[in-house]
Amino acid sequence: MNNKLIAKNPNARHNYDIKETIEAGIVLTGTEIKSIRSGKANLKDSYANIKNNEVFIYGLHISPYEFGNINNKDPLRTRKLLLTKKEILKISNRIKQDGISLVPISLYFKGSFVKVELGLGKGKKLYDKREDIAKKDAELRMKKAMMQ
Numbered sequence: 001m002n003n004k005l006i007a008k009n010p011n012a013r014h015n016y017d018i019k020e021t022i023e024a025g026i027v028l029t030g031t032e033i034k035s036i037r038s039g040k041a042n043l044k045d046s047y048a049n050i051k052n053n054e055v056f057i058y059g060l061h062i063s064p065y066e067f068g069n070i071n072n073k074d075p076l077r078t079r080k081l082l083l084t085k086k087e088i089l090k091i092s093n094r095i096k097q098d099g100i101s102l103v104p105i106s107l108y109f110k111g112s113f114v115k116v117e118l119g120l121g122k123g124k125k126l127y128d129k130r131e132d133i134a135k136k137d138a139e140l141r142m143k144k145a146m147m148q
Helices: 030-037 085-098 126-147
Strands: 003-008 016-026 047-051 054-058 079-082 101-110 113-123
Touching: 016 101, 047 085, 054 085, 085 101, 085 113
Parallel strands: none
Antiparallel strands: 003 101, 016 079, 016 113, 047 054, 047 101, 054 079, 101 113
């Protein structure tokens, strides 16, 4: 299927060492879908959590639809993610045992459905982030040197 990227979390791979990714559906209203289709979604400060054996995403900003009037919902409301019980149990065990975080990485269309890519990963320490930046900088210099 053709996946069309809607929004990406710029801090996810910078702040977390992502070990595994999971695709989840998301429960949205009609006006939220229309707003997403016009590209008005932001994952920057969002995070996911498990509550009562259900997965929720917090801080996902979907701007109110311009022509939505009373049907518009709160832009930062908590939204439920759709995963199987087996997947939720697996994620829950990993979070409890390994101290892993559940981080939204991207929001995209898969066919006509909106999906969220969730990453399971540990938070990076400051020196890890500096190491990554140094590696990227070195790779960039190598590419520039090869071009000349």
